[in-house]
Amino acid sequence: MDIDLITNILYAMVRTGTPLLIVALGELICEKSGVLNLGQEGMMLMGAVIGFIATLTTGSLVLGFALAMLSGVLMSLIFGLITQELFANQVATGLALTIFGTGLSAFIGAGFVGKPVQGLDPIFIPVLTDLPLIGRMLFGQDLLVYLSFVIFGGVYWFINHSRAGLMLKAVGENPDSAHAIGLPVFRIRYLAIIFGGAMAGLAGGYLSLAYTPLWVENMSSGRGWIALALVVFASWKAERVLLGAWLFGLMSILHLVFQGLGVAISPNLLAILPYLATIVVLVMLSRDKLNNRLVAPVSLGRPFYAKS
Amino acid sequence: MITDSSPLRLSLRGITKRYPGCVANNKIDLDIHAGDIHALLGENGAGKSTLMKVIYGLVKPDEGDVLWEGEPVAIKDPAFARQMGIGMVFQHFSLFDTLTVTENIALALGKEAGDLPSLAKKIKAVSEKYGMTIQPDRLVHSLSVGERQRVEIVRCLVQDIKLLILDEPTSVLTPQEVDTLFETLRQLASEGCSILFISHKLQEVKALCHRATVLRAGEVSGHCLTENEDAASLARMMVGADTPITATFAKQFGTEPVLQVKQLSIPSESHFGMSLKDINLTVNAGEIVGIAGVAGNGQEELLASLSGETLSPPGTLFFKGQDVAQRRPNHRRALGLGFVPEERLGRGAIPDMSLTENSLLTGFLMNLLRKGFVHWNRTRNFTDRINNEFQVKTAGREATANSLSGGNLQKFIIGREILQQPDILVAAHPTWGVDIGAATAIHKALIALRNQGAAILVVSEDIDELFLIADRIGAICDGRISPLTPTEHASIEIVGRQMAGDFQAAS
Known part of the structure; x- marks a missing residue:
């Protein structure tokens, strides 16, 4: 393999992993607060379709991404209302949200299938872009990829070094104690849910406005679900989420590369690779049973009732 | 001042x-x-x-x-x-x-x-x-x-x-x-x-x-x-004026060993657990053995290995001379074990089920089953007996377990176990959260069961309670059990030191 091919693979790896990274970071924050939202796939699809329509009709990418995030937030507020105010089961509500989002996005987007839109262009950072191997990967991407770096850095710092992150972890571990020492459990959980929605919407927008600038029904093709698995197997650690998302990206690209190189394996089998490899690697990372009990948010999926 | x-x-x-x-x-x-x-x-x-x-x-x-x-x-x-x-x-x-x-x-x-x-x-x-x-x-x-x-x-x-x-x-x-x-x-x-x-x-x-x-x-x-x-x-x-608040019970000693634990060690499986280390313990017929200790020193693990929730290595646990270390809880119950777990809701009773259903849970050996079907009439009668004899305050036998106050549920669970006339009763915190009147009633029931010849092990954090009802007393600390002393010769100070891990304190 020559160096150009590797450079290109690394570039495509990050690009392909970006939507997964964004949605998984959103879910990571959400789960840290003890809320399990299985609606990622539905929120992503709503973000994708709304963002696409907004950009197609107005020509503004900024408006497209803004509305993509907003639609993710609105979807997550439905989830928040049902699970936090009405104490419905989080798993069932999340599943319903995905089914709802899948159907509604297909309905709204029916008239827009196959229409082209001018997608996001890469921004080349002078000099750095020309670095061998990693130049294109880290410095020749579009704005959203750079933004995903920023979001990753922010989430990592937030969880590990900020006071608010400490509060988030406390609420996820033991909401009753958190309430007893005076932390606003509901507000923290709502904010976490909203952040998760915004990130899912943004990731959806990335799919339909940058990654493949068009709208196809069900175009997130299971990334929301992979993101959920990613967060668990990453042991709720931001750096492992990044690793898993990029690994998924790498494997997605490799199967195209293998086909290009004429490897005699059925393309259908190769298409499984990203899902399989991501899960296998993260399972191996997280096989320490004792450690897992320490990292998982203890109250994950359990409703919290403030008794008064 | x-x-x-x-x-x-x-x-x-x-x-x-x-x-x-x-x-x-x-x-x-x-x-x-x-x-x-x-x-x-x-x-x-x-x-x-x-x-x-x-x-x-x-x-x-x-x-x-x-x-x-x-x-x-x-x-x-x-x-x-x-x-x-x-x-x-x-x-x-x-x-x-x-x-x-x-x-x-x-x-x-x-x-x-x-x-x-x-x-x-x-x-x-x-x-x-x-x-x-x-x-x-x-x-x-x-x-x-x-x-x-x-x-x-x-x-x-x-x-x-x-x-x-x-x-x-x-x-x-x-x-x-x-x-x-x-x-x-x-x-x-x-x-x-x-x-x-x-x-x-x-x-x-x-x-x-x-x-x-x-x-x-x-x-x-x-x-x-x-x-x-x-x-x-x-x-x-x-x-208030009309509740009996004090009682004393004569101590007695059994001779025939019924429950024996021999060199039992079980490593802990979790960060939050405690390993059991070389536990030796004998409870004789007709006596109550009390184990004091601060929560989290291995009580949970000891109770789980006695009830059969955790199996032990062969040759470490005997009921009436029979090796039961590898026997499951139901088998142990059939051999005469009664068990009152620490956690009332969840282990002792299923929160959303009625008292009738909960009495069937461990009382099924009381002739409540008929060719695999539940004999509901007998089950209801059994439940009523528990509620009457142990003065469980409830809306009725169809009330769910979680509708009872902690003390009343405890009376129900203790009653359910005692009415089965077990040869061995293992009870954790029998009067935790129970009011003084009811605690006295539970103590009397335990003593009556002892006088009928049962071997009783009580694990409790309440030292006063153990001194009141136990015939021999010891403590658990850091997964080990201290030597047992006849309660008449023990003092709160000695048991306190044993609770802190100073097992020499007994001699």
Whole structure:
């Protein structure tokens, strides 16, 4: 393999992993607060379709991404209302949200299938872009990829070094104690849910406005679900989420590369690779049973009732 | 000494809080002076917890006024209470296991916590000043229960505190740790901090507190100076005039070993658990063996291996000479085991199921099954027998287990096991959270079962209870069991040292 091919693979790896990274970071924050939202796939699809329509009709990418995030937030507020105010089961509500989002996005987007839109262009950072191997990967991407770096850095710092992150972890571990020492459990959980929605919407927008600038029904093709698995197997650690998302990206690209190189394996089998490899690697990372009990948010999926 | 001339710090006037179906607090008045150590006495369900939650802003009263240093205030939430200088040490600690001591304290302090390194220094300084050494960078799950309590207390002390509320703080401590705690509290009070000490242990209240307010069934049944009262008069105020409150039981010794544990070691499977180490224990027919200990020293693991939830290596556990180490719980029950688990809801009973269904759960050997089908009539009769003989207060046998108060559910579970006439009964905390009258009834039932020749093992954190009913007594500490001593020759001091791991104390 020559160096150009590797450079290109690394570039495509990050690009392909970006939507997964964004949605998984959103879910990571959400789960840290003890809320399990299985609606990622539905929120992503709503973000994708709304963002696409907004950009197609107005020509503004900024408006497209803004509305993509907003639609993710609105979807997550439905989830928040049902699970936090009405104490419905989080798993069932999340599943319903995905089914709802899948159907509604297909309905709204029916008239827009196959229409082209001018997608996001890469921004080349002078000099750095020309670095061998990693130049294109880290410095020749579009704005959203750079933004995903920023979001990753922010989430990592937030969880590990900020006071608010400490509060988030406390609420996820033991909401009753958190309430007893005076932390606003509901507000923290709502904010976490909203952040998760915004990130899912943004990731959806990335799919339909940058990654493949068009709208196809069900175009997130299971990334929301992979993101959920990613967060668990990453042991709720931001750096492992990044690793898993990029690994998924790498494997997605490799199967195209293998086909290009004429490897005699059925393309259908190769298409499984990203899902399989991501899960296998993260399972191996997280096989320490004792450690897992320490990292998982203890109250994950359990409703919290403030008794008064 | 505190006199009435000390300024009033907190006054409650006519506090009333109603819950559906009961009045938890009815027109409660309470005055706490500066530097006063004030006891709030009462049985479980008397309304102590509700009242203290009102003071700490966790519960809003339906009626009544709260006066803080003479000014009326509405304590809207715990954050507001803390700002005023009210701190609270919870019975079930409000700490986060996966965070360090410093992080836990920083969470409660809010923005005033400052950066973590300087907070850690402050924590160290405060903890040393009050004789409660803690290491700020330890993860909370690695701390003992006593150490966790210190973290809770230090968390209150690092801020400017004027009223410290402690909810049953001694239930998790060894007698020696209790002495240390009392020293700290006296030091605090001498510096002008008021202390509200919630308890149902009369001796402690007499030893520590200046004044007491006694609650009964949601109402104040008396205010008093503790020096003018004795334990019996305080108990009388707690339970009312017509409940028997004392009993003594003759000790007796069995000879025929029925339950034998031989060199049992089980390594713990989790970070939060305790390994059992080389446990040897024999319980004879016709005696009660009591095991004291601070929670988290291996009681849970020992109970699980006796009940059969955890299997043990062959040759370590015998019922009537038969090796049952590899037998499942149902098999052990068929061999004559009765079991009262620590956790009532979830282990002892299924919360959402009716009492009838719950009585079938362990009572199925009482001829309640017919060719694999449930004999519901017999099951209902069995349930009624439990409810009648053990005076379980319930809406009826179809009431769900979680609709019963803790004490009533305990009576139901104990009754269910005792009526099966087991040869071996293993009971964890048999009277935890049960009122004095019911506790006496449960003790009598255990003694009656013993007199019929059953071998009984009682694991409890309540030393007084063990001295009352056990014929031989020992302690569990760090996964090991001390040698057993006949209760007549044991003293609270010796058992206390055994609870702290000093097993030489017996000889």
